[in-house]
Amino acid sequence: LEQFVPVVSQEAVLALYSATSGYVSGRPETDRGAVFADVLQYQCGAGWNTGREVFSGPWATLEAQDLGFMRFALVLFGAVQLGVALSISDQNMAVWDTETPAAAGDPTPGSWGLHALVLWDYTGTAPDDVVHLATWGRLQPATWRWVARRTDEAHIILWRSLLSSTGYAWNGLDYEGLRAAAARMDSA
Numbered sequence: 651l652e653q654f655v656p657v658v659s660q661e662a663v664l665a666l667y668s669a670t671s672g673y674v675s676g677r678p679e680t681d682r683g684a685v686f687a688d689v690l691q692y693q694c695g696a697g698w699n700t701g702r703e704v705f706s707g708p709w710a711t712l713e714a715q716d717l718g719f720m721r722f723a724l725v726l727f728g729a730v731q732l733g734v735a736l737s738i739s740d741q742n743m744a745v746w747d748t749e750t751p752a753a754a755g756d757p758t759p760g761s762w763g764l765h766a767l768v769l770w771d772y773t774g775t776a777p778d779d780v781v782h783l784a785t786w787g788r789l790q791p792a793t794w795r796w797v798a799r800r801t802d803e804a805h806i807i808l809w810r811s812l813l814s815s816t817g818y819a820w821n822g823l824d825y826e827g828l829r830a831a832a833a834r835m836d837s838a
Contacts, residue, residue, distance in 0.1 A: 658700045660787070666698050686733045686766060686803050693807070705809045708829065712804040717794060721775065723806050726823060730769040732783070733803030735759035745780065746792035748799045759800050769797070769804075 667673050670692045671684035690709045692698075697706035712723055712730065724730050738755035740746050740762060750757045767785035774780075777795040784790075808825065 657702055658787075662698070662700045666693070669696070683764065684766075686731075686805070689766070690731070690805060690807065705807075707807050707809040709805050709807045712806065714801045714804040715798065717775075717798060720769065720797075720804055721772065723804075724769055724772070727806045727808065729784075729806075731803075731805040731807060732767055732769055732797070732801050734765055734767060734797075734800040735802055736762035736765050736800070738762050744791070746783075746790065746796045746800075747778075748793070748795050764802070 664673075664675060666689065667684060668675065670689045671682065672680055673682075673684075674680045693706055694708055695706070697704040709731075712720060714720075714732075720730055737750075737757050737759055738761045739750040739757040742754040743750065748757070755761075765785065767783045767790070770782045770784045770789055772779065772781040772794070775794065777798070778793050780791050781794060781797055782789040783792055808828065
């Protein structure tokens with residue numbers, strides 16, 4: 651399969667951020683961040699207009715430290731949304747890792763702030779194997795060790811617009827069947 655990489659403009663990201671956080675472009679005093687659940691709920695109801703298409707769909711929270719389940723979710727759903735605590739040292743590393751030289755800066759999670767990004771793919775499951783994180787318009791390499799230490803939140807979104815016209819994902823995931831099962835669980 652050829653890898654799908656969505657094209658999302660900076661304007662689309664800023665519009666979603668503004669709609670969910672109160673940020674007003676050009677007014678830095680309004681930039682206080684967004685609550686991840688608010689962003690997910692917004693896209694679920696109003697959708698996220700990326701400029702080329704509108705993404706919307708139900709979402710669910712994963713156990714952020716269960717890397718095995720996170721990998722399973724990545725294979726099943728195609729991407730996992732992560733809320734991470736960045737460090738100053740991350741600014742100075744080509745591959746984000748928790749094993750940092752002192753010269754890289756403060757390695758304390760959160761010293762550079764909190765950030766939302768997307769776990770896109772991975773090469774293996776060992777702590778030093780590389781994952782790719784979609785952020786700032788590119789794929790940032792990091793180690794699983796980094797993901798385990800820096801991830802505070804993990805979520806999946808079932809974006810219907812990324813499935814085939816039959817309602818099935820490339821891996822056979824049945825969108826309507828999954829929604830029906832989730833509705834049964836919610837009513838139980």
